[in-house]
Amino acid sequence: MVGVAVTTGSHTRIRASRGTRIESWAWLYMRLSGVALLFLVLGHLFVIRILAGMNQVDLGFVTVRWSGLGWRSYDLAMLLIAMIHGANGVRGLAYDHLPRRLRPWTLGAAYTICLAATGLGAYVIVAFSRPL
Amino acid sequence: MIALHRLQRDTLWRQIAWVVQRASGIGVLAFLVLHVGDTSLVVLYPPAYNTVVALYKHPAFDALEIALIGPLIFHAFNGLRIVIQDFWPGWIKVQERMLRATYGATILLWAAFAYFMVVKG
Numbered sequence: 618m619v620g621v622a623v624t625t626g627s628h629t630r631i632r633a634s635r636g637t638r639i640e641s642w643a644w645l646y647m648r649l650s651g652v653a654l655l656f657l658v659l660g661h662l663f664v665i666r667i668l669a670g671m672n673q674v675d676l677g678f679v680t681v682r683w684s685g686l687g688w689r690s691y692d693l694a695m696l697l698i699a700m701i702h703g704a705n706g707v708r709g710l711a712y713d714h715l716p717r718r719l720r721p722w723t724l725g726a727a728y729t730i731c732l733a734a735t736g737l738g739a740y741v742i743v744a745f746s747r748p749l
Numbered sequence: 750m751i752a753l754h755r756l757q758r759d760t761l762w763r764q765i766a767w768v769v770q771r772a773s774g775i776g777v778l779a780f781l782v783l784h785v786g787d788t789s790l791v792v793l794y795p796p797a798y799n800t801v802v803a804l805y806k807h808p809a810f811d812a813l814e815i816a817l818i819g820p821l822i823f824h825a826f827n828g829l830r831i832v833i834q835d836f837w838p839g840w841i842k843v844q845e846r847m848l849r850a851t852y853g854a855t856i857l858l859w860a861a862f863a864y865f866m867v868v869k870g
Binding site: 648651652654655658659662666667669670671672673674675676679696699700703704706707710730731734735737738740741744745747 | 771774775777778781782785786788789791792793795798799802805806818821822825826828829831832835836858861862865866868869870
């Protein structure tokens with residue numbers, strides 16, 4: 618059901634159902650996070666692959682990069698925003714392209730992988746501690 | 750007024766964009782999970798990190814990474830096109846140009862990244 622008619626006095630309006638409202642927020646999230654990720658991810662790639670270059674990347678590079686809160690916050694924000702964006706994207710694909718009976722299994726597996734990777738990634742970003 | 754054959758050609762490229770947006774989304778998410786995995790070594794098992802990253806520096810991996818970054822760049826620009834069309838319906842007047850700009854910007858940035866990935870590892 619998309620919505621229900623709500624009558625208050627002489628005024629009637631259509632109130633969207635809970636599912637519809639959640640889909641609206643999901644739709645908005647994909648667009649706002651998408652624009653944020655455009656800058657975050659392309660910025661990340663620009664700094665690592667063009668400014669620094671992969672040849673410089675090693676444990677020492679990570680130690681310098683994560684010595685302050687700045688890049689740690691950047692990476693943590695990027696990870697969280699991207700994982701929610703990705704998980705919701707998979708949900709959309711499952712609803713559009715998978716037969717109904719495969720949906721719970723596929724989405725269960727996808728959400729588990731995303732949640733585990735998010736947890737591991739967040740832990741690594743926060744817990745990393747090496748002297749410069 | 751645009752000619753019918755031009756409209757049909759743009760429709761084909763718009764459909765291609767729709768498919769590529771979905772396929773590349775899955776690919777980017779898979780790579781993100783992999784990338785969390787390799788980076789987690791800096792905490793879970795630091796001695797292995799440099800070894801794994803050295804793998805990324807191998808020329809064969811460079812080719813693979815260049816192949817992967819194109820769909821990512823496309824996903825970003827095509828997503829921006831979708832956002833513009835959703836929030837500013839008036840831009841429908843320039844939708845053909847936006848579609849071409851999406852492919853054009855992707856190719857330009859892809860070439861730039863490929864160049865630097867070859868030169869700087």
